[in-house]
Amino acid sequence: MGKRLADINLENTEDNRRKYRQLLFTTDKELGNYISGVILFHETLYQKSDDGRPLVNLIKQLGIIPGIKVDKGVVPLMGSEDESTTQGLDDLSQRCAQYKKDGCDFAKWRSVLKVGKNTPSYQAMLENANVLARYASICQMNGLVPIVEPEVLMDGSHDLERAQKVTETVLAFTYKALNDHHVFLEGTLLKPNMVLAGQECPTKYTPQQAAQATVVALSRTVPAAVPGICFLSGGQSEEEATIHLDAINKCTAGRKPWSLTFSYGRALQASTLKAWKGKDVKAGQAELLKRAKANGAASMGKYVAGSVAGTAGEAGLFVKNHQY
Numbered sequence: 001m002g003k004r005l006a007d008i009n010l011e012n013t014e015d016n017r018r019k020y021r022q023l024l025f026t027t028d029k030e031l032g033n034y035i036s037g038v039i040l041f042h043e044t045l046y047q048k049s050d051d052g053r054p055l056v057n058l059i060k061q062l063g064i065i066p067g068i069k070v071d072k073g074v075v076p077l078m079g080s081e082d083e084s085t086t087q088g089l090d091d092l093s094q095r096c097a098q099y100k101k102d103g104c105d106f107a108k109w110r111s112v113l114k115v116g117k118n119t120p121s122y123q124a125m126l127e128n129a130n131v132l133a134r135y136a137s138i139c140q141m142n143g144l145v146p147i148v149e150p151e152v153l154m155d156g157s158h159d160l161e162r163a164q165k166v167t168e169t170v171l172a173f174t175y176k177a178l179n180d181h182h183v184f185l186e187g188t189l190l191k192p193n194m195v196l197a198g199q200e201c202p203t204k205y206t207p208q209q210a211a212q213a214t215v216v217a218l219s220r221t222v223p224a225a226v227p228g229i230c231f232l233s234g235g236q237s238e239e240e241a242t243i244h245l246d247a248i249n250k251c252t253a254g255r256k257p258w259s260l261t262f263s264y265g266r267a268l269q270a271s272t273l274k275a276w277k278g279k280d281v282k283a284g285q286a287e288l289l290k291r292a293k294a295n296g297a298a299s300m301g302k303y304v305a306g307s308v309a310g311t312a313g314e315a316g317l318f319v320k321n322h323q324y
Contacts (some may be wrong), residue, residue: 001041004269010278018047018055023276024269025049025058027285032063034296039067039108039147039263045099055222056103064157067106067139067147068099070135074112079304083124086111086131089138096142106145108191109135113150115158115166115198145261147230149191149315150174154234164195164213171221185225192218192246193234211247219254228259234265238291238310241267242298249301261299268292271310276292287311 001020002012010016038059045068047055047097055124059066067310072088086109095204096107111128113120132148139146154162171192178185197205218229231248233241241264262268268291276284287310294308 004266004273008273008277010237014043016278017043019116019278020273020276021047021055022049022058023281023284024272025055025062027062027288028136029062031289034292035062035064037065037106039066039069039274040104041069045102045104054093057226060103065105066103067108067145068104069110069310070095070099070111070139072109074260077124077127080121081116081119083114083119083121084112085127088188090135091119091134092138092297093142096139100143102244104144106147106189107135107139108147108149110149111190112152113152113166113170115152115156115162118167120152120170125170129170129173129177132174132179133181133183136183136188137179137181137250140187145187145189146183147189147191148174149232151191151232151234152193154193154196154199157200157202158198159201159203160195160197160213163197164217167193167217168221169212171217175221175223185223186227187290188226190216190222190229190241190258192224192229194231194236194248196234196236196244199235199246207243207247208251209243210217211251212253214244214248215251215254215256217256219256222258224257226258230261230263233262233264235268238267239306242294242303242308243305245295245304246298246305249299262295265293268295274311289322 001015005016045056049058050176056066070088071086074084075086075087077083109132111132113124132150136146136148152167152170195217196210233247243260271291272284273286275287290308293309294303297303
C-alpha cells in the first residue's frame, strides 16, 4: 500500500490508506456485479468511513464478501538459494476465530516460489506446500474458506515451457499436501500465477500461448473438486492481466471444470489510484468500475482487447521480488 501511495505522491499514513479504501468501498453498487469478494488487511477490517460506518459493512452493502489476509509475510528458508517460507501459523487459529466473529468469510495465505537454475528446490516446494495445507486446515476448522496461493514469481529469464513445468510441480506438491492434511477441497479456492515466461525472457509469447500453457498446467494438477481458480496478476499491466484472463477462458486446451476468474491487486487498482491522486474520488471510482467490468467480461471469455482504456492500462506493474 505504501508504494501505491508513493506512486501518486501521497504520504503513507493510516488516514490516507483509509480514505483510499473508503473510495473503493463507496463505489456504485454495480461493482458487486463483477467482484464477489475482497481480501482485506487486518488494519482495513477495523477502519471506519468518514461518517463512522465500519468499512466491512460498506463492503457487505455492495453484495461483496469480506475476506482477510492471514499470513505474516515471507522469511528466508535456511540452507536454500534465496528461497522463502511464509510465517503466521503460530496464533492462526485464534486469529481466524476472531476474524470470523468480525465478519470475514474467507482468508488468504501467500507462499512464494522463485524460478532459477536450481530453484524452486524440493525443500522450498515441500515446506511451502505443507504450510499452505496447515493454514487451509486451520481456516476450515474455524469456518473460513481458505484461498490457497502458491505464487511462482515472474522474476527471471526463464521461458514459457520452464514456467509451465515449475507451476505444474508446485501445484502437484500443493495438492498432495492438502490431501495429506485432509483439507476439504470443495471448500477451498486456488489463487495461482498464470503460466507466463520470466520478465527478462527474450522470447515474447502470445496471450493464446500463455493461456494454453496455463490451462494445461492446471488440468494436470488441480482436482475437479476445487470449485474456483482466481488468478493473481503478478506484475502484469492492467490490460495484460485482462487479456490473459480472457484468453484462458477462451482456451480449448483442457476441460476446465473450475470457474476461472481474477483476484487482482495492482492490475485492478493502478488506474484508480492514478485518477484519484488523493482528491478526485469520482474519477477513481469510475476507473475501478471500468476495470472491474472488463475483468468480469474476461472471466466469461468476452473481453475485446483494447476496448477499455484506463489511465494506467498499459503501464507495467512488475515489482522485483514482490512482497506484501
